[in-house]
Amino acid sequence: MSIAKSGVSLVNKPNVLERARQVLLHEAEEIHQLAKRVSRDFEAAVQLILSCRGRVVVTGMGKSGHIGGKIAATLASTGTPAFFMHPAEASHGDLGMITAEDVVIALSNSGESDEIINILPAIRRIGARILSITGTADSTLSRESDVHLSAAVSHEACPLGLAPTASTTAALALGDALALCVLDSREFTAEDFARSHPGGSLGRRLLVRVKDVMRTGDAIPCISVQANIQQAIQEITSKGMGFTAVIDQTSTPVGIFTDGDLRRLFVQGQTDGNTPISEVMNHQPRLLGIQQMAVDAVSLMEHHKINGFLAVDASQQLVGAFNMHDLLKAKVV
Incomplete structure (x- = not known):
């Protein structure tokens, strides 16, 4: 009233x-x-x-x-x-x-x-x-x-x-x-608290691991180190993550190529699709283990100003990939 x-x-x-x-x-x-x-x-x-x-x-x-x-x-x-x-x-x-x-x-x-x-x-x-x-x-x-x-x-x-x-x-x-x-x-501890609050924001931040948010299998953007720029563009476009992993014959990530890298090449006039990806990729990709906390990725993304990560297993083989959209979907951020 x-x-x-x-x-x-x-x-x-x-x-x-x-x-x-x-x-x-x-x-x-x-x-x-x-x-x-x-x-x-x-x-x-x-x-x-x-x-x-x-x-x-x-x-x-x-x-x-x-x-x-x-x-x-x-x-x-x-x-x-x-x-x-x-x-x-x-x-x-x-x-x-x-x-x-x-x-x-x-x-x-x-x-x-x-x-x-x-x-x-x-x-x-x-x-x-x-x-x-x-x-x-x-x-x-x-x-x-x-x-x-x-x-x-x-x-x-x-x-x-x-x-x-x-x-x-x-x-x-x-x-x-x-x-x-x-x-x-x-x-x-805060981790103990999170276990009894899995539906809350703290629970998601402290319980969700990389393996819980990453994309796996055919959803992983991935090309061989023997590929060229044209193949990298096709992979980035088809997988829609804004980047592609570059792996060697043992499935170990040896590089990463992103939308940003492609834009910089255009600015520099390097637009030849036949250029080997090994010549233009980032040779130091950011890697995270599948057991690491997903919230760690948020801090690293902010610090390094990047939008995605590659996930590896104990033998350092590529097993997943995720970006900020995946973290948002999992409500980690």
């Missing part, structure tokens, strides 16, 4: 931009104070997750549940198998997802959410460990936990003091801190 249709007017209302700044600064200050209070309990929480032989099960009700879902997703994407379990569904069968090898992270600002308190005895019977994040140190949930982390705030950013705002931000930040400390402890 638009402001005009709803009848709401900004006239005589607090300055919107000033209110926005107040909210942001207040939540930032609450996180700043939270950082000052980080203690040995946090180290115990990290160790609890690191020692988990099962999965991390995150649970929370209402707004805490939304924060819990994000924490579970962050843990899962940074090397810690994790998922979110709705506490209300847990008592109706979803507790079957928990095993004795798991760690349960329970979020509740009050520490007294009925849906969570009601399933604590069952979680204990299963044998899973419990890590709680609450805004109240002396609460049922905190007392029943193996490790408790405080996400307490002085007051909410909500002017009514009712809507969870600063408290949920604090819990979210604490969850991020947990996930990243666990990541550091496990020496989780």
Whole structure:
């Protein structure tokens, strides 16, 4: 509903931009104070997750549940198998997802959410460990936990003091801190991150190899070192890559001839189609191994101002070719 249709007017209302700044600064200050209070309990929480032989099960009700879902997703994407379990569904069968090898992270600002308190005895019977994040140190949930982390705030950013705002931000930040400390402890790398994000841009950049983007077989522009310029032009035209490889009798690349080379020959007046390609080709073609990362080719193309590469196997025989269009198609760039 638009402001005009709803009848709401900004006239005589607090300055919107000033209110926005107040909210942001207040939540930032609450996180700043939270950082000052980080203690040995946090180290115990990290160790609890690191020692988990099962999965991390995150649970929370209402707004805490939304924060819990994000924490579970962050843990899962940074090397810690994790998922979110709705506490209300847990008592109706979803507790079957928990095993004795798991760690349960329970979020509740009050520490007294009925849906969570009601399933604590069952979680204990299963044998899973419990890590709680609450805004109240002396609460049922905190007392029943193996490790408790405080996400307490002085007051909410909500002017009514009712809507969870600063408290949920604090819990979210604490969850991020947990996930990243666990990541550091496990020496989780960008390559590891990419393996769990194969559909994202980082995954494509860090997982796609030359063999995944190169053209092979008859699609490779290739002529013999015994060929001439006319044959090179025909090969470049038919394969449409803007260049052709030049190979010897062992299929080893000994040169490359490009559209740019051809244009330079015309400028210089060297247009005889019978000229041996060996006299005009580039004798130092850029080669990449098929196992090299495709993203490496992007940097090399930019550095050397070229548009294509030849791919070779372990014996240095030509097995593929690719250009910038192939990298764009694979969404490496």
